[in-house]
Structure formats: C-alpha cells, structure tokens
Amino acid sequence: MGINDRSISRKAALKRLGGLTLGLPFAQSAIGNISFENTKQIKRLLKKNNFKGKPNILWITTEGVPINALGCYGSQIAPTPNIDRIAKGGMLFKNSFCNNALCAPSRATLLTGKYDHLNGMLSNYDFASNGEPASTFDPKQENVARILKDNGYNTAIVGKWHLPANPGEVGFDNFIYKEGAGGPYYKSTGYKQNASFGSTKTEDKTYEGYGTDIFTNMAINWMRDFKSMGKPFFMALQFFNDHRPFDPPHKYEHIYDDHRFAEPGTFWDDYKTRSSAAKIAHMSVEDMPDFNAPEDLSGRQRKQWNYQTYMRHFFGTLKSQDDNVGLLLDFLDKTGLADNTIIVFTGDHGFFLGDHGWFDKRFMYEQALRVPWMIRYPGVIKPGSVTDSWVQSIDNAPTILDMAGITIPGDMQGRSLLPIFQNNTPGDWKKSMYYHYYEFQAPHWVLPHYGVRTERFKLMSFYTINEWEMYDLEKDPDEMDNLIDEQLGYKVRAGYEDQLKDLLQQLTELKKYYKDDTGLPVNFRPKNAFN
Secondary structure: OOOOOOOOOHHHHHHHHOHHHHOOOOOHHHHOOOOOOOHHHHHHHHHHOOOOOOOEEEEEEEOOOOHHHOHHHOOOOOOOHHHHHHHHOOEEEEEEEOOOOOHHHHHHHHHHOOOHHHHOOOOOOOOOOOOOOOOOOOOOOOOHHHHHHHOOOEEEEEEOOOOOOOHHHHOOOEEEEEOOOOOOOOOOOOEEEEOOOOOOOEEEEOOOOOHHHHHHHHHHHHHHHHHHHOOOEEEEEEOOOOOOOOOOOHHHOOOOOOOOOOOOOOOOOOOOOOOHHHHHOOOEHHHOOOOOOOOOOOHHHHHHHHHHHHHHHHHHHHHHHHHHHHHHHHHHHHOOOHHHEEEEEEEOOOOOOOHHHEOOOOOOOHHHHEOOEEEEOOOOOOOOEEEEEEEEHHHHHHHHHHHOOOOOOOOOOOOOOHHHHOOOOOOOOOOEEEEEEOOOOOOOOOOOEEEEEEOOEEEEEEOOOOEEEEEEOOOOOOOOOOOEEHHHOOEEOOOOHHHHHHHHHHHHHHHHHOOOOOOOOOOOOOOOOOO
C-alpha cells in the first residue's frame, strides 16, 4: 500500500514516516482524508454566535515585516496599534515560519499550500539557477482562491501579485496589482486591473496617491460591493511596503527624524564562525545605495548613518501600513461585517533590520525565517489567545479552506490550524520545519541552502559549496556561534555529535517527505570534498 493510498490508517502513516519520534509535520496528503479538526464543535460555535452562512475571509499579507517590529510580538521600537488589534481580537502564533524567505516564492506557497518545488516558484524571476528549472506558476493548479470561488465565494486580490500568471485565471474575480516587487509608492502608472468582475482581461490603470492607501481603499470598496451581492467574499490584501525603496507617505517622512534607533546586538557581526555564504552576500547596511549617504563618511560612519536613515524610512512606512489595517478593521465594524468576517494576518517573510549588519531577507536566520501570524475568528477563537504551536506558510491555504468548511485537496502539504483554535493541538503536531532557498543572483548573491529547524537546534546546508552551519538556539539565540567548526575539518563541536546526527536524519526525511528532489542530496562530507 503506498503512502498516498486513501485507505491508509492514521496510525500506520505515522508509524511509516517515523513522526511519533521525530515530530514530522503530517499534511493531509500523506494520510488521506483524515480530519484533525473538530468540525462539529466549530459548527456549534458558529451557530451559537449567529454566523450567517459561510464566513467572509479577509487575508492580509504584510511585506517584509519581522516580528520584532510589531507591538503584539513585544516590540518597543514603534507602535503598531491596529495590527495589534487583530492579535487582541484573536490568536497570535509565536512560532510562525516561512518556507523560503523571498517574496514571490513565499506568496505562491501561501496561496497553494505547497512548497516551491511543487508550485513552480523557486525564485522571484523567470530564470534558471544552479541547474534548477526557471520559475513558473501554473494558473490552473489548485489554490485557495480558485477553490473558494468554485464553492460560492466572490474573490479578489489587491496589492502585490509578483507571480507570472493572470490573477483572473488563478481564481480571482476582481484584481488590481502593480508591476514589479515594490515602489516607488507614489508612481501613478504601472497598475494592472481586470476590466470587470470575473474578467481575465487586464487593463493598464493610473491612480494618483500613495500605493498602500490606494490598495486599501480599493479593497474596502470591493468588500462593500461584495456585501451587496449577498455572497461570502475572500479578499486578499497583499501589501507592498515595507519593501524597498522604503518610501513612507509624505506625512510620515520625518516623524522619526529626532529618534535614534538602537543598533541590534549583532550589528557589527564579522561572520568569523560562519560559512562563506554569510561573508559573500551583498546585504550590508554599510553598502546600501538607497539613501545617498554623505561622501565624506568612513565605512563605519556610513553604516551607522545608513542604519538610522533606513530605520526612519522603514518605520514610517510601517506606520502607514498599520494605519491602513485600522481603516480595514473600522470598515468591518461600521458595516456590521466584523462578526461574520475572519481575518488572517500573515507575512511573506521576515527582514533584517540591521541584524548581522544586514537589510533584506533570504537567509534561514531567525529574523528572516520568522513571520507574523495571527487569526481573528469571531465566535471560535477566544480574543487575546496566544499559542506556541508551530505554523508554516504551507498551512495558510488549508486553514482558510477548513474555516470555510471546504475539503482540503490532497496535494496541499500543510495542515489546518483549526484544532489549535480550541487549544486542542494534536499530539503529532510539527515540532520541526524544512526550509529551502534557491535564488543566487544579483543584487544580493545569497547562496542556495536548505535546512531544518527544531525547537532548540538549526542546521543549514549551503549545498553548492559544501558548507554547513549549526546553532544551539537555546544557548545562542543570535546565531553567532556556528557549531560546525571549520578549524576541525567540518566536524561538529564536541558534545553535539548526537544532535548533528539527529538533525541530518530529520533533514533527509523532511526533504523526502515533502518530495523535494531539487538541490543536492543531504550529504555531510569533509571540507573541500566538493568544489
């Protein structure tokens, strides 16, 4: 009997995959149509709280916002009161991770519930790298928008798209996006919008104003239209900012001019214990070309000047995003939609805010790997809930479908979070996660790597150069002390031999479990054994 045989039992699947000992994350595709959520309990709660038919769903994806920038995650840097409102009204996930810290691949995973080697988006661009196929996105593949549309939802996407496919063909009745990956946010051209509801014809549009405001207003107008149509809606608002060029709206350009931002503890990281990947990456704050630093500064002075300017722009831009989240929440309250609308707030990836001396993302280090995640589900999730249960980008689509009472396709690799909403986390829930980054090209030149993260340890393989990094996150949360010691010929530091062996086994099994045959096989070899 094959692992995908629908008649396989849950116990047999767990035993076959070794999940009871390794805590591997079992998607429904691995165990057939077994349901982990308590559907009857959810239906009773919905009936009790007067949900009218299927719930509306507002899915907000933030761009490049690390958890340490948000008040609900404990940040004291700058206030984010409206994003915090979602957490206070629902559940905040403390352990939430992306599978590939890059815009288009991560957004493809959030949409499809599949890793990038299956959804087609290995990288941001349509190019081949390191022998892998060029990134593509088949609009006909199963995804949350198409499935919701097929089940009676009006669907729309507003904001960042960044996928090489027509959103209408993917499953969105309405769409408007802007060309490219980011700003300039005041540029009035470059908007792409379908001609009418349900049309796949794309028309060029011009809109004056700040892009984040434009997209939020469009989302509100379309939700108002959907309300009058009498069908549930799925609104995907995909923010552009805080992406480069980090342009805040004019009203917030100078609000942090008098504020000096504290440099993170790893700001002056020299990568001494790290692999070559960290040393050759082009992500240094010192070399940022974005802000035209004075020419008479030393390298150290330029790094500090760039950092302060970067932070002022970043948090001015984040404030505009937070304002717009507030507009969305106020709209739902004023129109009576709030009690019948689920809000899912996710991030495509984290971001380095000077951590390790960097900006941008891509690496599997914590600041890029972790993403904000919160869900407000009136009548089902107790307001102010916080959970330590893990969630990954692949879990987004299955969870949204499950909340809408729709069967999750067998090829989605994530799991529904519904049982966690009632503090009923399954005993076999994931306690480790798999990561794979591919894009090696200008301007950042971050080497491809895959890895495994557990509750305490992390192992990364930069497989094209046969270099490894391993961290004890309990003793070294800043990931400064690589336990794979170059001076010892790439042997693990004494006392960590068993942990390395376990991590290599988990990495091998996770790569196989998720059907990832891209990159090189897991092979811990002596240094210089591979060029």
